[in-house]
Amino acid sequence: MAQPALFVAHGSPTLAMEDNEYTQFLNRLGREGLKRPQAIVLFSAHWDAPVQCINADEVHETSHDFYGFPEDLYKISYPAAGDPKLGAKIGSLFTANNLPYTTVSGRGLDHGAWVILRALFPAADIPVVELSVDSKRSPSEQYAIGKMLAKLRDENVLIIGSGGLVHNLRLLDRQATEPLPWAVLFDEWIAQTLGSWDLRTLFQFDKKAPHAREAVPSYAPEHFAPLLYAMGAADHDRKADKLYQSYEFGSLSLNCWRFGGQ
Incomplete structure (x- = not known):
């Protein structure tokens, strides 16, 4: 059976230090909810580049x-191997689809990658290839790039998009004890659209989704983009x-979506 593709919200970097419902869910998913992958390909919101990397x-x-x-956060290491052959x-595959790309060495894994991978696969014993996103591309183009890699899922490669569907740091409410209604409405619209795989509507989320400007602010569209690559x-x-949904600080959406596969 093919591996699924996943969208995983990475939240705050402090997620790496937390033991909560979301981190426990991710740990269970990696341990019990997925066939152990041969390798992982991850599109990270924290690598936004105009040329595919x-x-x-x-x-x-x-x-x-x-x-x-906190200082202890900077001491955490996730020494996963890369996989240049898979890269x-x-x-x-990109060349076959006329997509220019470049390879990058010495960059390491950014926190959009290692924070969630550490929760999913804490032993760091699965090779990882990190890929960039391009937030300036249209949603249909982002989706098409993910589609170029679909056949890897049949080779036991897990494809992950790491970002955040509602990710507006300027609207966080650190006193909130319940999710803010506008954030919930946006996530519910996304869930309905994904459930029917309505790409025409999804690709116009910025015009059609309720509270799209608050959820996906103009200064941070890169956090929404990994959803399209994974899909x-x-x-x-x-x-x-949808495998998981919760919120931090009123509107920071922590969710996990599985596409296809198991």
Whole structure:
């Protein structure tokens, strides 16, 4: 059976230090909810580039690409291996589809990648190839790039998009004890649209979804983009299942979607 593609919200970097309902869910998913993958391909919101990039490291350093957090967070390491051969295969798939790309060495895994991978697969014993997103591309183009990699799922490669569907740091409410209604309405609209795999509507989310401007602010569209890349990788299945949903700080959406596969 093919691996699914996943969209996983990575939340705050402090997720790496937390033991809560969401981290426990991710740990169970990696341990019991997925067939152990041979390798992982991950599109990260924290690698936004105009030309498609492929991380070619043989062993990944852990990039602490944030500031102002507890000191212990900067001591966490996730020393996963890379997979240059898989990276080269991804490059050939991009070339076959006329997508220019470049390989990058020495970058390491950014926190959009290692924070969730550490929760899913804490042993860091599965090779990882990280890929960039391009938030300036249209949703249909982002989806098409994910679709280029669909056949890898049949080779036991797990494809993940890591970002955040409602991710507006300027509207966080650190005193909130319940999710803010506008954030819930946006996530519910996304869920309905994904459930019917209505791409025409989804690709116009910025015009049709309630509270789209609040949920996907103009200064951070890269956090929504990984959803489209992950969905594209499951185009021939066109089946979406929401596995988890919660919120932090009123509107920071923590959710996990599975596309196709198991």
